[in-house]
Amino acid sequence: QSALTQPPSASGSPGQSVTISCTGTSSDVGAYKYVSWYQHHPGKAPRLMIYEVSKRPSGVPDRFSGSKSGNTASLTVSGLQAEDEADYYCSSYAGSNTYVFGTGTTVTVL
Amino acid sequence: EVQLVESGGGSVQPGGSLRLSCVASGFSFSHNWMSWVRQAPGKGLEWVANIKQDGSEKNYVDSVRGRLTISRDNAKNSLYLQMNSLRAEDTAVYYCASHTFTAFDYWGQGTLVTVSS
Numbered sequence: 001q002s003a004l005t006q007p008p009s010a011s012g013s014p015g016q017s018v019t020i021s022c023t024g025t026s027s028d029v030g031a032y033k034y035v036s037w038y039q040h041h042p043g044k045a046p047r048l049m050i051y052e053v054s055k056r057p058s059g060v061p062d063r064f065s066g067s068k069s070g071n072t073a074s075l076t077v078s079g080l081q082a083e084d085e086a087d088y089y090c091s092s093y094a095g096s097n098t099y100v101f102g103t104g105t106t107v108t109v110l
Numbered sequence: 111e112v113q114l115v116e117s118g119g120g121s122v123q124p125g126g127s128l129r130l131s132c133v134a135s136g137f138s139f140s141h142n143w144m145s146w147v148r149q150a151p152g153k154g155l156e157w158v159a160n161i162k163q164d165g166s167e168k169n170y171v172d173s174v175r176g177r178l179t180i181s182r183d184n185a186k187n188s189l190y191l192q193m194n195s196l197r198a199e200d201t202a203v204y205y206c207a208s209h210t211f212t213a214f215d216y217w218g219q220g221t222l223v224t225v226s227s
Contacts, residue, residue: 001171003154036213038155044219045114046147046155046205051213089155093212097160097169099145104154 004029004090004102011108012080020105022073022090028100030071034093037066037075040104041086049088050075077107085109112136112216114206119221126196126225132189132206132218140184143209146191148202149220156202159191160209174200196225 005023012018022029022037029035037050048057050066053073063078073092077084090102118130130146145160159170159180168180179192189206203220 003156034212038214040155045217046207046214047217048213048215051210051215057215091155091157091214097143097162097167098171099157099160099209099214101147101155101157 001094001098001100004092004100006088006090006102006105008103009106009108011110012077013110014080014082016080017076017078018080018107019074019076020088020090020107022075022092022102024071024073024092024100026071028092028094029068029073031095032093033068035066035068035073036091037064038089038091039084039086040089046089080109082109114208114216114218116204116206116218116221119204119223121224121226122196123227124197124225128193128196128223130191130193130204130206130221130223134187134189134206134208137208137216139187139208143211144180144182144189145207145209145214146178146180146189147205147207147214147217148200149205150199150202153202155205158204161189193223196223198225201225 038046040046053068054066094100146158177195181190205220207214208216
């Protein structure tokens with residue numbers, strides 16, 4: 001039940017793209033297609049942005065996209081906007097109805 | 111509109127107890143798995159526990175097993191977390207969240223638990 005590894009920070013100018021990695025193991029990220037991503041503005045409820053690696057819930061802009069290769073998943077935010085500045089967390093199913101989150105990445109829009 | 115509203119947080123001494131509650135509205139509470147997720151100060155999110163729709167299955171992260179107990183009352187659309195033998199490292203904002211098998215789709219705004227002497 002170790003946390004998934006994310007870079008502490010990422011940044012980009014408005015309109016640019018930023019990609020956040022999420023590295024787990026063959027027991028979580030590598031084993032299942034159940035990686036999800038959350039946007040969290042401090043003091044607010046986290047918001048689901050991506051589920052099942054690359055699917056977007058209704059209402060999430062298509063600027064947000066996800067992928068996975070082996071034990072590493074990625075979230076890409078294209079066309080960065082000021083409101084994208086937030087903390088982002090990945091999560092993976094880890095078997096036996098348990099879950100694990102990533103360490104979190106703070107995205108800064110320069 | 112989906113709403114999850116947590117309550118019951120506060121300050122408690124090490125070894126003490128607290129009971130968190132989460133009231134749900136705007137979705138079929140009894141049809142969803144429910145979880146508690148916490149965020150310690152300056153740290154990331156940590157999944158703590160979950161409970162199946164009918165309460166027949168409960169799962170916990172190793173660090174809380176035996177001290178924290180998750181439960182639910184579908185008639186009251188409510189989720190609970192009984193927290194016993196609290197430690198300083200349990201200090202965190204506790205969020206309730208509904209989830210499908212694959213993702214946590216709805217979240218509350220959290221309630222702060224502080225364990226300190």
